[in-house]
Amino acid sequence: MKAIVHIGLKPGVLDPQGRAIARSLTDLGFDSVTGARQGKVIELDIKGNDAEKARQDVTDMCEKLLANTVIESYRIDIEN
Amino acid sequence: MKAIVHIGLKPGVLDPQGRAIARSLTDLGFDSVTGARQGKVIELDIKGNDAEKARQDVTDMCEKLLANTVIESYRIDIEN
Numbered sequence: 001m002k003a004i005v006h007i008g009l010k011p012g013v014l015d016p017q018g019r020a021i022a023r024s025l026t027d028l029g030f031d032s033v034t035g036a037r038q039g040k041v042i043e044l045d046i047k048g049n050d051a052e053k054a055r056q057d058v059t060d061m062c063e064k065l066l067a068n069t070v071i072e073s074y075r076i077d078i079e080n
Numbered sequence: 081m082k083a084i085v086h087i088g089l090k091p092g093v094l095d096p097q098g099r100a101i102a103r104s105l106t107d108l109g110f111d112s113v114t115g116a117r118q119g120k121v122i123e124l125d126i127k128g129n130d131a132e133k134a135r136q137d138v139t140d141m142c143e144k145l146l147a148n149t150v151i152e153s154y155r156i157d158i159e160n
Binding site for chain 1: 088098101102104105108112115116117118119120121126127128134137140141144145146
């Protein structure tokens with residue numbers, strides 16, 4: 001089973017990486033870009049077939065290790 | 081309009097960040113995790129309403145700046 005975890009900065013949190021990307025793109029001539037935010041995706045291989053248990057486990061992983069919940073939010077997709 | 085760019089290492093490319101995540105998770109007692117890969121997501125705000133043009137522009141951005149196409153692959157989703 002696969003769990004896809006999307007982690008991004010919460011709205012309002014300053015995103016210097018995103019700003020650097022937006023600025024570099026406009027410097028390269030891509031004038032249509034008005035903003036950019038960068039997040040990360042972690043793809044986990046999980047043993048077993050219980051999607052509900054997997055979701056619970058991955059939520060625990062996010063809270064304990066994967067996300068900094070002070071400034072980041074996360075979303076979990078489970079795929080069989 | 082929003083463009084969501086998913087960038088990940090190509091299959092077979094060593095992913096030390098993913099390995100570190102998988103190892104840390106098993107060290108924390110999450111034995112169900114058998115592997116992890118880390119990628120990134122860039123969310124771009126794009127002016128205009130032409131989805132086809134936006135996709136073409138974002139493809140150019142990926143080739144020129146956002147992705148290292150030697151080792152990374154990318155996927156673009158356009159949202160209105």
